[in-house]
Amino acid sequence: MVSIDVWNASVDFPIFDAKTRSLKKQVLGKVGGKIGTETRVPIVEALHDITLSLREGDRVALVGHNGAGKSTLLRLLAGIYEPTRGAAKINGKIAPVFDLAVGMDQEISGLENIMIRGLFLGMPRKEMEKRVDDIAEFSELGDYLQMPLRTYSTGMRVRLALGIVTSIDPEILILDEGIGAVDAAFMAKARERLVDLVKRSGMLVFASHSDDLLFELCNTAIWMDEGHMKMQGTLREVLTAYKGRDPFEHMSAETLKRIGESV
């Protein structure tokens, strides 16, 4: 069984190369993080006293303003950051997808990238070999798959990366919103694969500013604010509190139908 438990965890970033006063002046009030200046080195308190328990089947959305701590929390849950205070325990293999471009090598071919990226995301080589054709078909890259990645356009890279990411079988899938930022036409095609991917994964934590995508992939949510967990509940409850209105009010009938809600 996969699980993530976090107890009273905080994550601080010491800023070694900043002049305390000017940094504080520039940043305070503009973004969500808090900067402490009691110490000689200024510290950004990106996460403060987080306690959280996630279990198999959980599909959790992270919402909140820029700088609220969503990406830092994702990295804590992925085991990439250790808590500065408190503790975190992760049971299960993590597939972290923070940026579609990360882990892709410019100098090797698309096909080779499929293998390398798949292994990096925790897939056995044999399984990845079986999925190459499916990824090639989805990405519609044809002969380009034999070419080095540096010859691809941005859109072509996204197609390949999305094809790979949606082909894996993750125990714990940690997604940052970059994945929602691909071109709309291709996203429509990728949507179904993304929904299937989430169904296959044991657990999902997804940070995004796109309500539609959140409703399609998640059922519960956490609202992050200035490094704190401000609210935890159903996705609709949390988004209503965060945005000050019911998210369903502004959704098209088509979207509501897709996410399984009636008008």
Ligand SMILES: Nc1ncnc2c1ncn2[C@@H]1O[C@H](COP(=O)(O)OP(=O)(O)OP(=O)(O)O)[C@@H](O)[C@H]1O
């Ligand atoms: N490596 C770092 N070094 C210093 N400060 C950092 C670092 N990473 C994040 N922070 C700070 O921690 C706070 C939380 O940032 P985080 O990236 O987690 O926010 P976010 O909610 O993901 O924002 P966004 O929606 O803009 O992506 C911010 O104040 C940010 O400036």
